[in-house]
Each structure stands twice: as C-alpha cells, then as structure tokens.
Amino acid sequence: MSYKLDSGSGRVTDGRLSIGEAIGGLFRGGLPLRFTAYDGSTAGPRDAEIGMHLRTERGLSYLMTAPGDLGLARAYTAGDLDLVGVHPGDPYDALVLLKEHTHFRVPSPAEVVAIVRSLGLSHLRPPAPPPQEHLPRWRRAVEGVRHSLTRDAEVISHHYDVSNRFYEMVLGPSMAYTCALYDPPTATLEDAQAAKFDLVARKLALQPGQRLLDVGCGWGTMVRHAAREYGVRALGVTLSAEQAQWAQAAIEREGLADLAEVRHLDYRAVTETGFDAVSSIGLMEHIGVRNYPAYFDHLRDRLKPGGRLLNHCITRPHNGRQQTGAFIDRYVFPDGELIGSGTIIAAAQDQGLEVHHSENLRLHYASTLRDWNRNLVEHWDExxxxxxxxxxxxxxxxxxxxxxxxxxxxxxxxxxxxTRNHDDGRSGFPMRPDW
Structure with a gap:
C-alpha cells in the first residue's frame, strides 16, 4: 500500500506521492515560488519568476535528514539544489520571498509516514555533509572547551583563512569586513568604509603621537587608517594568520611601518598597557557572552586613565540568550554568539568603564551587505x-x-x-560628544 497527501487539505489518500506533492503539501497556502524536481514533479505557481530545482537524490536525502535551513544549506552548497531566477552570488530576492510568504505546517504522523514511504526509506540515510560545513556544536564540545584559545583559533581560521584574494574581490579595496557608514546613503562602499573608520577615530579622539590597540583587527584597515590619517602609533592583533600576513604587507607597502604593526595573536595575549585608545570592531561576536566580564576587564587594563574604548559589534534587538541558526553556526561563524546592547553596556559598566554613548547602525549594515553581494556577483567566476x-x-x-x-x-x-576614568572620576570626555 502506498499513500498520497492531498496538498490542499492535508489528508492522506491512496497513491504514491511525488517529490513536488510532498514538498508543496508542507506549506500553508502553497509555495510562494515554483518548485521542480529531478523526478519531473512540480509545485507552486507556474508563472513564478523565482524557483527552486532539486537536482539529485542526494539533495532529497539532505532535505529529509535535516529539515529546515541546515538541509536546504547542505543541498544548495553541494549543488544538489538550485535557486532559479536569481544569481547565486546574490539570492536576496528569493530569500525575501521565502521570508515573507513561507509558512510551514507540522504534518501529522500519518502524513510523515506517507512522505517517507513514498520518497523512500533510503533517503533517511544522511549523506556526508559538504566540505564547507564545520563540526556540530556537540562535536566541538567534545574536542575542546568553547572559546578556549585553541578552539577560538580553529573557528576563526575556518571563517577567515579562506583566501585573501577571495576577500579582496568581495570586500573591495578597503578589505574591511565590518559594517560601513553610509553618510550620505548613496555613498559607495569604499567611501562608506572610510567614513566608518574615521567615525571610530573621531569617537576615540585620536591625536598624533597617541597609542591605539585594535583587537580583532582583520586586515589592518583601522590600524592603517589611524596611522595614516591621525599619526597614531597603532597595534593590531588578529587570530587569523592570513589576515596578519596580508595586513603587515599592506603596512609595509603604504610606508607605515614606523607607526603601525599587526600581529598574529589572540587579544588575550596582549600584555602592553598604557594605550590612549582601544578599538574592537567585529570581535565581540566571537568571544562568548559569558566571557564579556573578562573581555572588558582585559581591555580596560590595556588603557591608561582617561583612555577611550570603542566596541563595535553585531547585536540582537533583545537581551535574551539565543543560539545562532544551524546554517550560520555550521557554515559561517562557528561558536558565534549575539546578544542585545543592554547586556554589552552592563558588562562594560560592571568592569569599571563609564559608558558615554551608544549608536545603532543597523540599516548601514544592510547596505554594506548589499554591496558585498554586488561585488560577489561581479567577480563570481573569479x-x-x-x-x-x-x-x-x-x-x-x-x-x-x-x-x-x-x-x-x-x-x-x-x-x-x-572610558577608563581616573581614580578621582575624571574621564577626559567633554560635556557633549565631540566627533
């Protein structure tokens, strides 16, 4: 006996399910895009401009063994699932469509049996994940303590030691892998990145002859900007060996070696003190919420009294604990953690820092990502x-x-x-922001 699911009512009837029928029946109100599969079956509107094509049985196995974003990511990464009508370097329109109109329903046990029997028990055997996928959280826990020096070095390498040439094509000449500042909104990516680093420098009130520590410095763009534009002696540290090598070469190339240096080093291993300013641009996402007290304590100790700290990081719109999704955790930022700005401010205050200002650049990051996607499309073949x-x-x-x-x-x-204030409470901060 085989079974068929009535995609309109959710009833199980006699007959074998096609892949299209099985997929289409899981969406309330139907699919918002056109779905086609290697068995010739379809689902969704025939006139849809955007579609999804399942090319192989392995792709079906990915979807059946890891329902949700992880299975889709595996099939898409492996080339077993294609998005139709969008460029793979910028599938934004497809993701907006899915986000706005996709409403899954939970199938009944009888429907699950119908789907599995129709599509084949063999597809419940998980294929090996694509090589781009990192270990699951439980495997990482077995092999090392979360946010230990060794484990952090491994996960940073997974994301950043991809290829400096690849990053040059996606990020553009600035080699800045953090939110830019679009002021005006029509600014180019390069102008917006320069504006961001200058905003950081002005918030830190950098002056010639001062010392800056930039933790999680990436390819050294902030370090070079501070040295070149403000005459600051700047030290940057990064856990990525490829970033450090690229950054130090750029420093030499620009003739900044007397003022700037980038080291392949964990920020926790920096022992120098007496810095006038510390910038942390895109590091905090990697350190873990429970480590915020130690993080701010260490950075505070690097500052001299009256010194300023600028922390720039991705946050959540709430302060509840929430793990990143499976796709981001396995393919992009293993061990990454985000939380609301309130938790960050509280942690800084609890470690003796006086918080003077907080600014949300959310929409600027959306524009930054848009331009990175455009770069990826432009350089796709390369x-x-x-x-x-x-x-x-x-x-x-x-x-x-x-x-x-x-x-x-x-x-x-x-x-x-x-700021790290003097013992008598002096901060050196003006009565109004001065940038």
Missing part, C-alpha cells in the same frame, strides 16, 4: 575559481540572508563608547 562553487554559494546565501535580517530588525549593529 571567486568560484579561487574557492570553489560550494564556498561561493555559501557566501552568497550568507550575505543576502544577513541583509534580510538587518532590514527586518532581527539583528542590529551597535557602537558603544566608554
């Missing part, structure tokens, strides 16, 4: 040649999906400015 199509697909999906998240206030970006 990017695929550099890192492979699977990795390029992951990046297109990740950037476009993140853009949707920032636009819909599912994630935000906050800059928090604080």
């Amino acid at each position: 990017c695929v040649a550099e890192v492979g199509e699977g990795t390029a697909r992951v990046w297109g999906l990740y950037l476009a999906g993140s853009r949707v998240g920032f636009e819909r206030d599912e994630v935000e970006l906050h800059q928090v400015l604080a």
Whole structure:
C-alpha cells in the first residue's frame, strides 16, 4: 500500500506521492515560488519568476535528514539544489520571498509516514555533509572547551583563512569586513568604509603621537587608517594568520611601518598597557557572552586613565540568550554568539568603564551587505575559481540572508563608547560628544 497527501487539505489518500506533492503539501497556502524536481514533479505557481530545482537524490536525502535551513544549506552548497531566477552570488530576492510568504505546517504522523514511504526509506540515510560545513556544536564540545584559545583559533581560521584574494574581490579595496557608514546613503562602499573608520577615530579622539590597540583587527584597515590619517602609533592583533600576513604587507607597502604593526595573536595575549585608545570592531561576536566580564576587564587594563574604548559589534534587538541558526553556526561563524546592547553596556559598566554613548547602525549594515553581494556577483567566476562553487554559494546565501535580517530588525549593529576614568572620576570626555 502506498499513500498520497492531498496538498490542499492535508489528508492522506491512496497513491504514491511525488517529490513536488510532498514538498508543496508542507506549506500553508502553497509555495510562494515554483518548485521542480529531478523526478519531473512540480509545485507552486507556474508563472513564478523565482524557483527552486532539486537536482539529485542526494539533495532529497539532505532535505529529509535535516529539515529546515541546515538541509536546504547542505543541498544548495553541494549543488544538489538550485535557486532559479536569481544569481547565486546574490539570492536576496528569493530569500525575501521565502521570508515573507513561507509558512510551514507540522504534518501529522500519518502524513510523515506517507512522505517517507513514498520518497523512500533510503533517503533517511544522511549523506556526508559538504566540505564547507564545520563540526556540530556537540562535536566541538567534545574536542575542546568553547572559546578556549585553541578552539577560538580553529573557528576563526575556518571563517577567515579562506583566501585573501577571495576577500579582496568581495570586500573591495578597503578589505574591511565590518559594517560601513553610509553618510550620505548613496555613498559607495569604499567611501562608506572610510567614513566608518574615521567615525571610530573621531569617537576615540585620536591625536598624533597617541597609542591605539585594535583587537580583532582583520586586515589592518583601522590600524592603517589611524596611522595614516591621525599619526597614531597603532597595534593590531588578529587570530587569523592570513589576515596578519596580508595586513603587515599592506603596512609595509603604504610606508607605515614606523607607526603601525599587526600581529598574529589572540587579544588575550596582549600584555602592553598604557594605550590612549582601544578599538574592537567585529570581535565581540566571537568571544562568548559569558566571557564579556573578562573581555572588558582585559581591555580596560590595556588603557591608561582617561583612555577611550570603542566596541563595535553585531547585536540582537533583545537581551535574551539565543543560539545562532544551524546554517550560520555550521557554515559561517562557528561558536558565534549575539546578544542585545543592554547586556554589552552592563558588562562594560560592571568592569569599571563609564559608558558615554551608544549608536545603532543597523540599516548601514544592510547596505554594506548589499554591496558585498554586488561585488560577489561581479567577480563570481573569479571567486568560484579561487574557492570553489560550494564556498561561493555559501557566501552568497550568507550575505543576502544577513541583509534580510538587518532590514527586518532581527539583528542590529551597535557602537558603544566608554572610558577608563581616573581614580578621582575624571574621564577626559567633554560635556557633549565631540566627533
């Protein structure tokens, strides 16, 4: 006996389900896009401009063994699932459509049996995940303590040591992998990145001859900006060996070696003190919420009295604990953690820092991601040649999906400015912001 699911009513009837019928029956109100499969079956509106094509049985196994975003990511990364009508370097329109109109319903036990029997028990055997996928959380827990020096180095390498040439094509000449500042909104990506680093420098009140520590410095863009534009002696540290090598070469190339330095080093291993300013641009997402007290304590100790700290990181619109989704955790930022700006401010205050200012740049990040997607599309063939199509697909999906998240206030970006005050309470901060 085989079974068939009436996609309109959800009833189980006699007859074998096609892949299209099985997929289409799981959506309230029907699919918002056209779905086609290798067995010739279809679902969704025939005139839809955007579609999804399941190419292989392995792709079906990915979907059946990991329902939700992880199974879709595996099939898409492996090339077993294609998005139709959008460029793989920028699937934004498809993701918006799915976000706005996709409403899954929970199938009954009888429907689950019908689907499994119709599509084949063999598809419940999980295929090996694509090579771009990192270990699951439980495997990472077995192999190392979360946010230990060794484990942090491994997960940072997973994301950042992809290919400096790949990042050059996606990020553009600035090599800045953090939210830019679009002022005006029509600014180019390069002008917006320069504006962001200058905003940080002005918030920190950098002056010639001062010392700046930039933790999680990436390819050293802030370090070079501070040295070149403000005459500051700047030290940057990053856990990515490829970033450090690229950044130090750029420092030499720009003739800034007398003022700037980038080291391949964990920020916790920095022992120098007496810095006039500390910038942390895009590091805090990686350190873990429970480590915030130690993080702020360490950075406070690097500052001299009256010194300023600027913390720039992705946040949530609430202060509840929430793990990242499976796709982001396995393919993009393993061990990444986000929380609301209130938790960050409280942690800074609890470690003796005075918080003077907080600013949300959420919509600026949506624009930044839009421009990174455009770069990926423009250099698609070169990017695929550099890192492979699977990795390029992951990046297109990740950037476009993140853009949707920032636009819909599912994630935000906050800059928090604080000072280490003198023992008598003097901060050196003006009565009104001076940038």
